[in-house]
Amino acid sequence: MKPKTLYEKLIDSHTIRHLDDEGNVLLYIDRTILNEYTSPQAFTGLRQASRQVWSPKAALLNVDHVNPTRPLRNAEMTDAGGQLQVNYFRENSRDFNIELFDVTDKRQGIEHVVFHEQGMCLPGMVIAAGDSHTTTYGAFGAFGFGIGTSEIEHLLATQTLVYKKLKTMRANLTGTLGHGVTAKDVIIAFIAKISASGATGYAIEFTGEVVDALNMEGRMTICNMAVEAGARGAFMAPDAKVYDYIRSGVKTPKGALWDQAMLAWQQLYSDSDAVFDAEITLDCTSLTPMVTWGISPDQAVMINDKTPNLEATKDEAAYRDIQKALEYMGLESNTKITDIKISHAFIGSCTNARIEDLRSAATILQGHKIANHVKAMVVPGSTQVREQAEREGIAQIFIEAGFEWRQSGCSMCLAMNEDVLEAGDRCASSTNRNFIGRQGAGARTHLMSPEMVAAAAIKGYLTDVREFM
Ligand SMILES: CC(C)[C@H](C(=O)O)[C@@H](O)C(=O)O
Ligand code: SF4
Numbered sequence: 001m002k003p004k005t006l007y008e009k010l011i012d013s014h015t016i017r018h019l020d021d022e023g024n025v026l027l028y029i030d031r032t033i034l035n036e037y038t039s040p041q042a043f044t045g046l047r048q049a050s051r052q053v054w055s056p057k058a059a060l061l062n063v064d065h066v067n068p069t070r071p072l073r074n075a076e077m078t079d080a081g082g083q084l085q086v087n088y089f090r091e092n093s094r095d096f097n098i099e100l101f102d103v104t105d106k107r108q109g110i111e112h113v114v115f116h117e118q119g120m121c122l123p124g125m126v127i128a129a130g131d132s133h134t135t136t137y138g139a140f141g142a143f144g145f146g147i148g149t150s151e152i153e154h155l156l157a158t159q160t161l162v163y164k165k166l167k168t169m170r171a172n173l174t175g176t177l178g179h180g181v182t183a184k185d186v187i188i189a190f191i192a193k194i195s196a197s198g199a200t201g202y203a204i205e206f207t208g209e210v211v212d213a214l215n216m217e218g219r220m221t222i223c224n225m226a227v228e229a230g231a232r233g234a235f236m237a238p239d240a241k242v243y244d245y246i247r248s249g250v251k252t253p254k255g256a257l258w259d260q261a262m263l264a265w266q267q268l269y270s271d272s273d274a275v276f277d278a279e280i281t282l283d284c285t286s287l288t289p290m291v292t293w294g295i296s297p298d299q300a301v302m303i304n305d306k307t308p309n310l311e312a313t314k315d316e317a318a319y320r321d322i323q324k325a326l327e328y329m330g331l332e333s334n335t336k337i338t339d340i341k342i343s344h345a346f347i348g349s350c351t352n353a354r355i356e357d358l359r360s361a362a363t364i365l366q367g368h369k370i371a372n373h374v375k376a377m378v379v380p381g382s383t384q385v386r387e388q389a390e391r392e393g394i395a396q397i398f399i400e401a402g403f404e405w406r407q408s409g410c411s412m413c414l415a416m417n418e419d420v421l422e423a424g425d426r427c428a429s430s431t432n433r434n435f436i437g438r439q440g441a442g443a444r445t446h447l448m449s450p451e452m453v454a455a456a457a458i459k460g461y462l463t464d465v466r467e468f469m
Pocket of ligand 1: 065130414
């Protein structure tokens with residue numbers, strides 16, 4: 001038999017029918033999760049055509065993008081647009097019989113945290129959802145990818161999508177991570193290496209000692225942000241860490257079903273002689289903590305480095321890109337990164353707001369206060385993460401250090417609720433996108449690990465977290 005990559009195994013096992021000579025197939029989708037922001041038109045489409053949802057149990061509705069995260073919240077939104085979206089979401093849950101995690105539900109959170117928390121993400125599954133960071137599920141040996149609104153409608157009506165296979169890339173992450181270097185630093189370094197479009201058209205399988213050694217949270221961080229390199233899918237072959245992690249999920253199969261599933265899951269790896277369309281190796285041993293200085297996730301450097309030297313940049317296009325980024329970011333060329341003063345610190349998002357992320361950031365903050373000029377907040381990835389952090393005493397560490405302790409949601413990752421920065425604000429952020437205006441019009445975002453955000457909050461400047469270890 002022809003050797004296959006893990007990606008090919010997943011796609012082949014979900015292919016219902018080959019549709020044409022261009023490589024389009026009809027793909028079976030196991031599950032989806034929907035948010036209030038990208039789903040409304042899909043439901044409207046279904047209503048107009050008098051269609052039902054084919055498999056309501058394969059879907060989950062969860063409010064995250066527009067809801068407030070203030071510590072005491074109720075079921076109401078703070079702005080009329082958000083209220084409309086959430087009202088319609090509730091109506092869709094009722095009319096189409098799909099389970100909803102509403103704002104005040106104990107299971108609510110950011111969709112890509114909630115979904116696996118519930119045990120809905122299992123190895124070998126194909127998961128499509130109206131959000132680009134659906135790639136997160138690759139950490140479980142599932143295939144997750146983002147889709148547009150009309151595709152959501154097609155998926156809800158038929159449980160299938162028309163799909164064209166991607167090219168495959170193997171990213172071998174070798175070596176061992178140094179002190180203070182995290183999964184976030186690895187993926188930022190990876191994106192900086194191959195560029196924000198370097199994996200366009202590819203599904204990436206991450207392999208190597210670094211992946212093996214990471215915990216599930218770290219693996220999710222990498223798969224989550226793979227989309228910032230342009231990848232429309234990311235994978236890691238499942239191992240014992242995955243099985244331990246999912247075992248207790250409410251919706252995880254139990255008993256004989258679990259044993260049966262395990263037999264299937266153990267086949268989920270790329271055959272040793274499988275051929276990838278591209279191979280790339282990143283030796284992670286020499287990595288240090290990373291930060292972005294610009295307006296694209298690949299505009300990143302090591303913390304003890306400087307902003308790019310414009311004078312030394314000969315390529316015209318590169319010159320213009322750097323100039324534009326420096327200008328928006330209010331930075332000079334060739335500036336030491338650690339001389340950059342911040343006004344805000346944000347720990348949150350589906351990249352870095354799981355319990356392990358909060359634990360690690362709290363370790364840095366313990367016994368410290370944040371700088372007087374910094375405003376800082378933590379928005380836990382889910383209400384469950386929030387409660388666990390409270391039980392473990394982590395919330396208290398954040399609060400004593402001067403962070404605001406918030407409710408869960410996307411919040412300042414994309415500033416669609418009331419958590420918005422003002423023009424000129426500069427934020428050390430554990431999020432995934434530093435695009436122009438992402439955290440508010442004219443606001444400036446530096447991406448980094450949650451530990452690095454904690455260190456920056458204490459110092460008031462971008463800082464090497466290893467000083468606090
Ligand atoms: C709102 C949604 C379309 C978007 C995405 O797909 O990623 C958002 O979650 C983001 O992170 O920018
Ligand atoms: S936390 Fe950020 S990246 Fe994740 S789904 Fe929400 S807006 Fe998108």
